[in-house]
Amino acid sequence: MYDFVVVGAGPAGSRFARRAAEEGYDVLALEQGSVGKPLACSGHVSTDLWEYLPDGTRKELLQNEISGARFHVGGPDSEAHPFYTDGVISNVIDRVGLDEHLAHAAREAGADLREGHTVTGVEEAADHVLVSASTPDGSAEFRARMVAGCDGPVSRVRRALSIPEPDELLHGVLGFEETEDGSEFVDVHLTAPRFFAWRIPRGEAGVEYGLAAPPGERVRELFDDFTEEYGVDTVDFCSGAIPIGPPERVTSDRGFLIGDAAAQTKPFTGGGILYGMTAADHAAERIDPADPGTLSDYESAWREDLSREIRLGTWLRRAYSLPEPIQTAGLRAVSGEIGVHMDRPTTLLSRDHLRALLRS
Known part of the structure; x- marks a missing residue:
């Protein structure tokens, strides 16, 4: 059983996979297509x-x-x-190159990062999560202590874990x-x-x-x-x-969101690369996959770091109208x-x- 299954290998997912692997955890990261493609974000x-x-x-x-x-x-x-x-x-x-370099760093740290794996389901149990995916060879199921949803604005993990939507x-x-x-x-x-x-x-x-x-x-x-x-x-x-606009919570019993999946973005520009990787570091430093209680430590840490910036950014955005x-x-x-x-x-x-x- 893995410690973490990370869904999505954009900047937030690859950063978390790297940092968690450096902490000694057994990390599997699944990317739907090829890392960095198709491009959908400014550089x-x-x-x-x-x-x-x-x-x-x-x-x-x-x-x-x-x-x-x-x-x-x-x-x-x-x-x-x-x-x-x-x-x-x-x-x-080079925005595509950024994703590729971050994914390479995650692999170098020991994370098992697999491309061409589309997550189709996430189920939480008392002591694990079960992640289902379609793969180049058919389908597979992966068991882990926790799942990290780093799968973008329209997050399948967010929906599967019944975490509220962004504003x-x-x-x-x-x-x-x-x-x-x-x-x-x-x-x-x-x-x-x-x-x-x-x-x-x-x-x-x-x-x-x-x-x-x-x-x-x-x-x-x-x-x-x-x-x-x-x-x-x-x-x-x-x-x-x-x-x-991040939802009121970005965690569940054995899952958590990082990056665009958690709407950890700047309201006045929409950019989320730095906010997502900042939150990824907080997650890697504070979440113990064997102790679901540490998920609240992650919630507190990233909000303490970024919530004031997000609130002020929301006020700045109002000037656009x-x-x-x-x-x-x-x-x-x-x-x-x-x-x-x-x-x-x-x-x-x-x-x-x-x-x-x-x-x-």
Whole structure:
């Protein structure tokens, strides 16, 4: 019997599998398809990412360095409100390569990570969980002391364990244009209903265009209108759900959720790579598969670390729906040099940010 069966080998799942294996636990990780594919997430991340990856990975994954963002209330020709730093504030990376490197690190740590395994059922018993899966050879059942649901926004594990749903699921779309662009600013357009659209330069890899909005808001049509305003034709179009708002609990008797399955994401951007891996570390450090009582330790730890950031991020997101004149006036008033961390909105109240505002 395994200590943990991990369902999903995205950043959160592979990070947890690696850390749990390093703790000496017997870990099986199951990925539905091939690791990292299909792509359904932006590759714009904070520089903290490299702390979670083996040495030397940065050189292979880095595509561009970003020093700021230009906010627009309208389209590409509308007034730009820049926010910037003197240095690098974020990175653009090979998103598929990130998943592949994290999965490799999990395997190197001793986790048994299997691709082509689609989980079809999860059953909890008094002293174990039974995970059923379709495999390249047919089907199989795996018994473990606990199951970790790291299987994304529409989590099968979450439903099987009767864990509440996230507050909201947005619909996000991505497309790519191949013209090389090594500029240092991303563009954010507050034009999509209740969220935004973006343009991210990816160096030699081209440019990423994206948009997210609530389902039913003609998201693909909005995306096509957005890219038409930029005068580009995108390739490699992909889409996916973005969970916003963690449920009141992310654990059951012998199961727990991490990452997008737990809606451990930033409400103001939808990004969840760093939040998910942060929660994965808390899970690996605190959960003992032989003691279900430790699941509450995980609940407490990740919420203590991230809940304040998520609450403040929710307030920031509300500004996306303000009337355009108020948005424009607010952006004009606060644009300039910043001292904030893109994953930690509480840094809006930091001394570094206040000093940057004074310099501006």
